[in-house]
Amino acid sequence: MSHREKIDIDYLARVEGETSIRVELARQSAIELKIFEPPRFFEGFLVGRNYDEVGDIVSRICGICPVSHMTTAIQAIEKAMGITVSQQTVILREIMVISQIVASHLVHLYMFAMPDYHSRSGFVEMLPDTPKAARRLLKMKEVMNELTGLIGGRALHPVTHLPGGFTHICPAANFSAMAKKLRNIRRDAAGVVEDIASLEFPDFHSDSEYVALDSQSHYAVNEGAIVSSRGLRISVDEYRGYFEESQVPYAFAKKSAIKGRPSFMVGALARANIKFSKLHDEAKALAGKAGVTFPCDNPFYNNLAQALEIVNGIERCIELIESNVFKDEDRHVRLHSGEGGSVTEAPRGLLYHWYRIDRQGVVEKADIVTPTSHNFLNIEKDLKKLVKENSDRKRAEIIALCEKLVRAYDPCFSCSVH
Amino acid sequence: MFNPRNPRFKNMKRMKPRIAVFKYSCCAGCEFQLIFFQKHLLETLKAVDVVYCKMLKSGGVEAGPFDVALIEGAITEEWQASQLKKIREASRYLIPIGSCAVCGGIPAIKNSTDELDVEKRVYADTAFLHSVTAAPIDHYVKVDGYVKGCPMGERDLDELVISLLLGKKPVFLEYCVCVECKLRGAICVLVAYGEPCMGPVTNAGCGALCPVNNRACYSCWGPMRDANAKALADQFLKMGLRKEDIFRKFTEFGQPTDEFKPGALT
Ligand code: SF4
Ligand code: SF4
Ligand code: SF4
Numbered sequence: 119m120s121h122r123e124k125i126d127i128d129y130l131a132r133v134e135g136e137t138s139i140r141v142e143l144a145r146q147s148a149i150e151l152k153i154f155e156p157p158r159f160f161e162g163f164l165v166g167r168n169y170d171e172v173g174d175i176v177s178r179i180c181g182i183c184p185v186s187h188m189t190t191a192i193q194a195i196e197k198a199m200g201i202t203v204s205q206q207t208v209i210l211r212e213i214m215v216i217s218q219i220v221a222s223h224l225v226h227l228y229m230f231a232m233p234d235y236h237s238r239s240g241f242v243e244m245l246p247d248t249p250k251a252a253r254r255l256l257k258m259k260e261v262m263n264e265l266t267g268l269i270g271g272r273a274l275h276p277v278t279h280l281p282g283g284f285t286h287i288c289p290a291a292n293f294s295a296m297a298k299k300l301r302n303i304r305r306d307a308a309g310v311v312e313d314i315a316s317l318e319f320p321d322f323h324s325d326s327e328y329v330a331l332d333s334q335s336h337y338a339v340n341e342g343a344i345v346s347s348r349g350l351r352i353s354v355d356e357y358r359g360y361f362e363e364s365q366v367p368y369a370f371a372k373k374s375a376i377k378g379r380p381s382f383m384v385g386a387l388a389r390a391n392i393k394f395s396k397l398h399d400e401a402k403a404l405a406g407k408a409g410v411t412f413p414c415d416n417p418f419y420n421n422l423a424q425a426l427e428i429v430n431g432i433e434r435c436i437e438l439i440e441s442n443v444f445k446d447e448d449r450h451v452r453l454h455s456g457e458g459g460s461v462t463e464a465p466r467g468l469l470y471h472w473y474r475i476d477r478q479g480v481v482e483k484a485d486i487v488t489p490t491s492h493n494f495l496n497i498e499k500d501l502k503k504l505v506k507e508n509s510d511r512k513r514a515e516i517i518a519l520c521e522k523l524v525r526a527y528d529p530c531f532s533c534s535v536h
Numbered sequence: 537m538f539n540p541r542n543p544r545f546k547n548m549k550r551m552k553p554r555i556a557v558f559k560y561s562c563c564a565g566c567e568f569q570l571i572f573f574q575k576h577l578l579e580t581l582k583a584v585d586v587v588y589c590k591m592l593k594s595g596g597v598e599a600g601p602f603d604v605a606l607i608e609g610a611i612t613e614e615w616q617a618s619q620l621k622k623i624r625e626a627s628r629y630l631i632p633i634g635s636c637a638v639c640g641g642i643p644a645i646k647n648s649t650d651e652l653d654v655e656k657r658v659y660a661d662t663a664f665l666h667s668v669t670a671a672p673i674d675h676y677v678k679v680d681g682y683v684k685g686c687p688m689g690e691r692d693l694d695e696l697v698i699s700l701l702l703g704k705k706p707v708f709l710e711y712c713v714c715v716e717c718k719l720r721g722a723i724c725v726l727v728a729y730g731e732p733c734m735g736p737v738t739n740a741g742c743g744a745l746c747p748v749n750n751r752a753c754y755s756c757w758g759p760m761r762d763a764n765a766k767a768l769a770d771q772f773l774k775m776g777l778r779k780e781d782i783f784r785k786f787t788e789f790g791q792p793t794d795e796f797k798p799g800a801l802t
Binding site: 129131132133134136156157158159161162163165166167168171174175177178179180181182184225229233239240241242243245252256271272274275277278280285286365367480532 | 559560561562563564565566567568569571577578581586590591592593594595596612613616641642643645646648649653654655656657658659660661664665667686687745746748749750751754756780781784788
């Protein structure tokens with residue numbers, strides 16, 4: 119095969135972690151997402167660790183969604199050990215997870231994805247074109263990080279969150295000050311949707327199954343049933359009966375599939391497709407203004423769905439903070455053997471943790487499946503279709519399109535090789 | 537090793553400092569901390585030139601020369617070690633950022649179990665793996681200081697950036713978390729509640745975040761130099777902790793370090 123028929127994108131920039139893309143133009147079947155980020159063996163070395171260390175350890179799977187890993191693991195361990203938590207803990211967990219989803223979406227949209235649409239190599243290079251956007255990003259990100267830190271002690275790798283609940287709750291005055299700050303960035307959030315809606319997304323349609331957590335009452339992040347756009351509806355406990363992983367020689371991440379089906383998509387677009395009706399009215403109105411309807415089958419619109427989730431998340435946090443008074447509580451934990459799993463919505467989609475704990479409270483077995491493993495097959499599937507539909511274009515354009523598509527999925531390769 | 541007479545370093549003083557960021561095995565949290573150098577991001581970017589940082593931008597000069605190379609993550613594969621040696625040669629200063637790079641951090645937990653056992657628990661086919669014992673950056677090359685913490689601390693990062701711009705030697709904290717804890721007037725969770733706190737052997741920098749939040753320090757800043765790990769481990773024994781528990785305490789961060797070994801082996 120001649121050099122011209124092959125595209126190798128070595129070490130894709132502006133994503134979380136290390137990957138390359140290989141495309142053989144003559145044979146679209148030969149598209150490979152080569153995740154070369156070294157394997158990190160969390161499931162291996164968690165064995166033998168104490169149940170109350172797990173949250174702190176798995177938090178270090180990912181620097182952009184530490185709260186998601188921590189929360190999912192802690193919920194799984196609580197299930198395994200039969201620990202129950204207070205309603206306050208459930209609410210604080212939801213706020214903390216949402217605050218991190220919003221912060222993660224902001225980083226992804228402005229620093230990773232948007233430079234593609236301005237044909238710039240990065241955020242810094244894009245700054246002269248978009249000084250307003252930069253200020254908006256920094257302002258909002260700071261508030262959201264502060265909110266995570268208010269509950270967690272710090273935004274990155276929180277310290278207050280353990281099985282059974284939180285070690286410390288900050289004074290009520292800090293929460294009301296935070297609610298004010300959140301109200302203050304509402305307009306900016308609407309601005310994010312406008313910023314993103316003004317980008318020219320490539321016209322592309324993917325034939326995908328979408329999977330997300332769904333609950334009756336609200337736009338769920340930490341609980342609910344696993345639901346797909348093609349009729350799957352199972353409980354979290356049934357996960358292993360339906361989802362399986364396979365290993366490939368060119369990547370250290372595993373590929374997840376629903377047994378007997380080709381591939382599926384998780385993340386903001388999947389969530390919006392499954393439960394658009396449960397978004398906050400403000401977010402729905404902005405979607406209408408942007409002229410987009412869900413369900414939507416264009417993966418590039420994942421970026422717009424993220425922007426809508428920013429609005430939704432901020433509204434939900436204001437609601438939860440203003441309708442509750444949080445105070446210090448005791449955590450009730452007793453050692454008990456057992457096994458259990460939990461699924462949450464991380465910024466990038468469905469995240470699964472499962473543990474078996476022995477009588478001494480020590481981990482015997484761990485099982486973790488990340489959003490990027492869930493999306494792996496679907497990204498490759500969409501890349502193939504995209505290359506096929508654009509094969510008459512110039513090489514540089516095809517490369518740019520491929521990069522744009524992978525970034526639209528907002529993959530996290532650090533997570534994927536956990 | 538660094539040679540100031542190397543012609544590649546000539547004329548570098550007159551330019552903005554050229555900074556490169558390299559990531560090895562880790563969560564990338566320190567890089568995030570860096571990208572969002574909180575309120576200082578925009579002004580810092582005016583004062584320095586980020587010439588290589590994959591998370592921030594496409595392209596970039598991988599070969600150097602660099603005024604400062606910041607290294608995130610532990611070394612867990614051989615190609616990383618050989619690349620690291622090249623970076624060392626191309627850099628005036630090389631500084632590990634965050635516990636993974638400074639002391640092995642979380643990635644080094646795997647060192648306490650047989651490598652193949654760990655691998656087999658994760659991958660059915662282990663033939664394609666090339667992992668080696670996880671090691672901190674100074675295991676392979678000489679370093680010019682450490683920015684500790686997991687994620688790296690803002691205070692030390694501030695100190696590093698300011699020192700770099702002023703051309704002075706950065707001063708990093710060389711005492712334990714207990715000192716900060718007492719300065720903040722926090723209740724000692726070890727003395728008052730019998731919680732196994734790692735504060736006495738852990739390097740300061742976080743402002744005693746855990747004790748302030750009513751919880752024992754779990755040593756995410758890694759070991760303090762000359763820590764008396766044995767004495768703390770003996771105290772834990774007296775408090776009724778099992779040997780396995782003590783082992784876990786001293787291997788969560790800094791598994792390969794000499795400072796924590798006497799504690800882990802108690
Ligand atoms: S030191 Fe901590 S925050 Fe930094 S990269 Fe390592 S695990 Fe992540
Ligand atoms: S609580 Fe921990 S850090 Fe604080 S003084 Fe006591 S032992 Fe030291
Ligand atoms: S108290 Fe210990 S574990 Fe907590 S943040 Fe500080 S160094 Fe890390």
